[in-house]
Amino acid sequence: MVKLAILGCGNIGFFLAAKILHHYYPLSNKKENVVNENVELLLVGRQRLLNKLNESGEILLMTYNGTKIIIPRDHVNYVTDVKKIIEFQPDYVLVTLKVTQTVEVMREIAELDGKVIIVSIQNGVRNFDLIRSIFLKSQIISGMIVQNIIYSNHCNFTQTSNGSLFFQFTPSTHFITSILSNAGINSIITTDIRSVQYGKLLLNLGNAFAALGGSVKQILDSKTYRHIYAICQWEAIEVLDGSDINFVPFNYKLPIRLMPYILYAPDWLSNFLIANVLGMKTNNARSSMLEDFSLGRKTEIEELQGEIVRLGEIIRKDRDEGGIIMDGVKLGGGDRSLTPYNHGILELVKLVEEWMEEHKKGWDIPFTADEVLAFIEYGIVPQTLQF
Structure with a gap:
C-alpha cells in the first residue's frame, strides 16, 4: 500500500487526483478512500473547493483530448485541515501549493520531516530551497507541470494545453513517476529540472x-x-x-x-x-x-x-x-x-x-x-x- 497526499489541492491538484482516481479506483470498487488496494489518496485544500465538491457531488475533468473523467464525491477523501496529513502518515506528499503559501503550510507538517518524501509540483524556481529550509532530513523531489488546468464552475476542471510532468532524478523518482504514468499522466525524469523550471x-x-x-x-x-x-x-x-x-x-x-x-x-x-x-x-x-x-x-x-x-x-x-x-x-x-x-x-x-x-x-x-x-x-x- 502506497499512501499519497496532495497538499494544496487546487486546479493542478484536482487534475492529478482525477487521473489517479480514474485509473486506480474503478467505479466498481466501493472501498472507502482506497485506490485499487494499492494506493490510498488524501487531498488537502481550501474550504471553498470542498464546498464546490460537496455541491457538485463529483469531480469532472475534461482532458486536452476531449475525454471526460468523472469521479463521484464518495470516492474522494478531501480535507481542509493540514494537520490531517500527519495523521494520514503518507509515503509521498505531492505539493501543489502556490509558492506564496509554501513556507507557512509546510511548517504545519514539519514533524513529518525524515518520515516522508516531498514532491514539489509548483511554479517558480525557489520551492526546493523553501521546503528544504523546513524539511532538513526528508528527500525532496523537484517537479514541474507544463499543462494548463482551469477551473470553470462547481468542481469542473478543463485541461487547455497538453504536456508532461518533469521530475528531478533521485533514487525515489522512478517509483512516483511510475504511479503517475500508469494513471495516464505522462511523466519525464530529468537530471536538470532547473532548466525546465526556467523554461x-x-x-x-x-x-x-x-x-x-x-x-x-x-x-x-x-x-x-x-x-x-x-x-x-x-x-x-x-x-x-x-x-x-x-x-x-x-x-x-x-x-x-x-x-x-x-x-x-x-x-x-x-x-x-x-x-x-x-x-x-x-x-x-x-x-x-x-x-x-x-x-x-x-x-x-x-x-x-x-x-x-x-x-x-x-x-x-x-x-x-x-x-x-x-x-x-x-x-x-x-x-x-x-x-x-x-x-x-x-x-x-x-x-x-x-x-x-x-x-x-x-x-x-x-x-x-x-x-x-x-x-x-x-x-x-x-x-x-x-x-
Whole structure:
C-alpha cells in the first residue's frame, strides 16, 4: 500500500487526483478512500473547493483530448485541515501549493520531516530551497507541470494545453513517476529540472497579462498586448543568458527562443502558431493569476516577472562594479534597468494587490493594452486604480 497526499489541492491538484482516481479506483470498487488496494489518496485544500465538491457531488475533468473523467464525491477523501496529513502518515506528499503559501503550510507538517518524501509540483524556481529550509532530513523531489488546468464552475476542471510532468532524478523518482504514468499522466525524469523550471517561467510570464487583460484570448487577440508580452520574454531571455541559466522548451515543436517572434507575427499567423504549434486552446484558457485577482488573493508575480527583474538587477550591479561580458561585449556602467517591461508589469500587478488589500475584495476590471503600455513607459497609473 502506497499512501499519497496532495497538499494544496487546487486546479493542478484536482487534475492529478482525477487521473489517479480514474485509473486506480474503478467505479466498481466501493472501498472507502482506497485506490485499487494499492494506493490510498488524501487531498488537502481550501474550504471553498470542498464546498464546490460537496455541491457538485463529483469531480469532472475534461482532458486536452476531449475525454471526460468523472469521479463521484464518495470516492474522494478531501480535507481542509493540514494537520490531517500527519495523521494520514503518507509515503509521498505531492505539493501543489502556490509558492506564496509554501513556507507557512509546510511548517504545519514539519514533524513529518525524515518520515516522508516531498514532491514539489509548483511554479517558480525557489520551492526546493523553501521546503528544504523546513524539511532538513526528508528527500525532496523537484517537479514541474507544463499543462494548463482551469477551473470553470462547481468542481469542473478543463485541461487547455497538453504536456508532461518533469521530475528531478533521485533514487525515489522512478517509483512516483511510475504511479503517475500508469494513471495516464505522462511523466519525464530529468537530471536538470532547473532548466525546465526556467523554461516554464518564460511561458508563465504571460499569466500576468491574462490577469491584467481579462483572459488569455483577450491578450493574444491584441497586437499591442502580444508585443508587450514578447518584449518581456526578450528581456527574460537576455538576463537568463547573462546569468548562464539554461532553459528548455519542454515538448513544444519549436525552440522557446522563437516564442517572442510568434507573438510579434501578424494576428492570423500568431494565432495559428499558438494553437497548432504550442497546442494552446485559447478560447476558454485562463491563468491562475486571473483567478487570484477575482478572489482577491496575493499572486505569484514575485516568482515570475519578479524573478526576471531580480536577475536583471544582479547583472546590472555586476556591470556597475566594473563591467561584465554579455554576448562577447563588455557592458559599462549606468543605472538603466535591463528589464523595464518586466519591472512595469511587476509594479502594476502589485498596485492591483494593494487595491485588493485595501478594499478587501477581488479585482475584475480588465486593463487595455494601451493602459498597460502607458504605465510601463510613462508611469501613468490607470484611472481605475487611482485610489
